[in-house]
Amino acid sequence: MTTLLQQIANGLVLGATIGLIALGYTMVYGIIQLINFAHGEVFMVGAFGGLAVYRWVLPESVRGDWYISLPAMLVGGVVVAVVIAVLMERFAYRPLRNAPRLAPLITALGVSVALQEAIRLWFPNADAAQPFPRVFIDAQVRLGDVSIPASGLLLIVVSVILAVLLQTYISRSRMGRAMRATSQDRDTARLMGVNPDRVIVLTFVLGATLAGIAGVLYGSFITNVDNSIGFQNGIFAFTAAVLGGIGSLRGAVIGAFIIGLIKSLGGQYMPGGTQYDYVWIFVVLILVLVFRPQGLFGEAERVRA
Amino acid sequence: MSRFTGLIPLALVRPFNALGGLLLLVAAMLPWATFLLNDGPFPEKSTLQYFDAPFELTGFRWHLLVFGVVALVTTFVPLRGKDRVLRALGWGGLVIGLVCGYFIAENGGGFGAITAADGASAFGSVVAVLGGLLLILGSMAKPLDEIPEWPTSLFGLTGMAARLEAYAYLIVAFAGVLWLVTQTLTAGGIGGAAFPYAGPIFLAFLGFAGGLLGALHGIGLTRWVSHLSEKHRAFSIIVLLACAFLLPFPFTGAGSQYWMQVAAVIGVYAATAIGLNIVVGLAGLLDLGYVAFMGIGAFVAANLSGAVASQVGLDLPFPVAALIAAVIAGIFGAIVGSPTLRVRGDYLAIVTLAFGEIFTRAAQNNIGELTGGASAIPGVPQVTMFGTAFNEKITLFGAELPSGVLYYFMIVLVVGAIMAVFANLKNSRMGRAWIAIREDEDAARAMGIRTGKAKILAFLVGAMLAGLAGAIFVHKLGTASYDSFKFLESVTLLAAVILGGMGTIPGAVLGASLLFVLPEKLREFDDFRLFFFGLALVFIMRFRPQGLVPDRHRRAELAGETAEGKPIETEEEQAVLEHEERGHAGPSAPKEDRA
16 A cells, blocks of 8 residues: 555656646647657756756855755756747747648657757766756655655646646736637737737747756756656657647646556556556557547547648 | 849859859869878878879869869850759869868868968868859859750650660669769778778768769759659669679779678668658658567567577578568558557657657567567577578679678668569559548548558558568677667658658668768767757758658648749749839839838
């Protein structure tokens, strides 16, 4: 029983990370119908941005104070992630907006590979896993028999709060209304005075902000990062977004927690153990795509070319 | 139309071109490096101290000389398609200049090496770059001419005589291709410590080859040859195979063991790329886990080969094992393809990616004791037929051929067969169904195509080809490891197909060759390989989505051109231009009209 609860706790932490990434996937897909393969790399770059701030910006004296170093790293991670995402949108995706559907997908793949390699090549020593500082309170929080690292708990809390904030922003604010309008019909939205380019950039910025925050928090949770964390978690996040119904924010978060639980419970209870935990996620992905492509909360599939 | 159109006035076009050609010519005669570099003199006597006989030019300097002379002549001769020729020569010269200049500056300590230092001057690369730029600007000042059409028979022959004439041209053309291939393979030698300049010389040679082919394309020669070879397909396949068989003979210069190794590996990837081309290029189904099928073929073949590490304990002859490998890979292909019945477009790409990842994971964990896990399946025996192991040296027609040449021959045969399969499939009922599905699945279905069957068949055929290639690959390599079949290999193959041109055979072969020869030549950049692959995907999709050798349909779809290669918008723009000329009263006139 304790094992089960412990695995559920682990699954929730992973789900929180994936959820923050999945929100970016689902928003971008909702607006420009692009599977932004490189979004996982934005998350990875965010983690490295936070690491860079810790190593080269923060003075020794304040590194131990988490209430200084953690916000600083979050800002660093978010800034790097947002810059990368905006550049990517501007120079890789925007020119292809009216191209056949496969073209931007291949571009996204290219951006993803290039970003991974760029970090490996040019971030000092990043050809091996880099230790990530334990900036947040380095303690285990005990809930009954279950213990969660404080940083894991922080990840869950932040993820839920940000998801709620994002949902509120998109459903209440003026810009959120513009985003929804653009995702329904870009041309009509333009006629109504919405600037789709601005809306799309904003979508990328919001997604990258969440991914950057997720990167830094995830880094301080697992305490070492390498250039492949983005690809793996990106695929998980994409699976979560699809499971929840791509385009739906609520679906992405719930899907992410389900995926997190599948991974941790599958690794515990399914044959093959943790070596195959990854496989169960892909099996779920394939089953969902085949039998319920609109996902749990998505609308029925629109006709797409 | 291009963004350079109208950048320079038409009156200056000819002076620009003439000056550009002249500069290329001069650049060939100038020294290129002011001092001796640490790695030894830059090749082709281009270092100042080694520069004694200005007219005995070799290598890239000879290429530049040729380009310069041709550009000068072309500028003043009425020739149809000449601005395309000039543009190609300009790009070629620019690449040669940039590549050599960059390497000299980067290797030899900075800007002084390629300009002037220690009282010595060596402006070769700078002048070549300038000349190339002038030619490009000059040739792009106005919309490009159409590529001229050539008659099938140049002498107006008919019947048998015309056929023989065409055969003669084809033999010459393919001999030229053979020459270009061997020159490309051997240009600069093998990358590594022994040949410090393999990279730049090879890239400069690519610039030359590209410029040459571009110029030939501009005057309509390549189109004419491809037209001829399509007309006499059987004959051209025979000649092409003969050329491929001639490659390992000593007189070509590529007949060493090393190049046979490289050529065999390229062949394996080319075969796989053609298979992927069926799935992606013809049927338009993006497959991101394609290398898994190659892996399945490889592991099946390894297990049936009698390798000590295999748990199956069977020792089948290679053709049988390869066939079984292909069939099993094909079955998996059909299984992976089955979601295509319900899943479309980018979702399908993700399903294939997921499958690829599952394969890698399973192979890594030695699923069913079949893959050897992290320790792989070592010691896969060499293919042996008629008592000869395929890695032995053989003597043929009195010439001693290097070891590994039998693998090369086998690969050539397999690639030839796969090409034939692809060409026939493409023009078959099924191939047209695939293309229709790629263009518009709903319309295809409405036309009575059974899309589900067609898509699964595409996956099945593609996977079988990959499985076959995998079986050869594992015997050639001697080891079957999950490491050879990871996601990045899928990306590389995809990049090969896209770079070459989706839906065309020469494209897939060219793409695979480039992507697997370049790392051999550019050892010092090996670390950057994947980074450049990623960037290349982005840039190709942005600037040339139809690839190097575009498919006619594909071009219509991706590049906004008609199937004949003319830009679709030409007519519209022509109309706009005419309109502007009619209302000609300076650029401000239209605004006043509107007001």
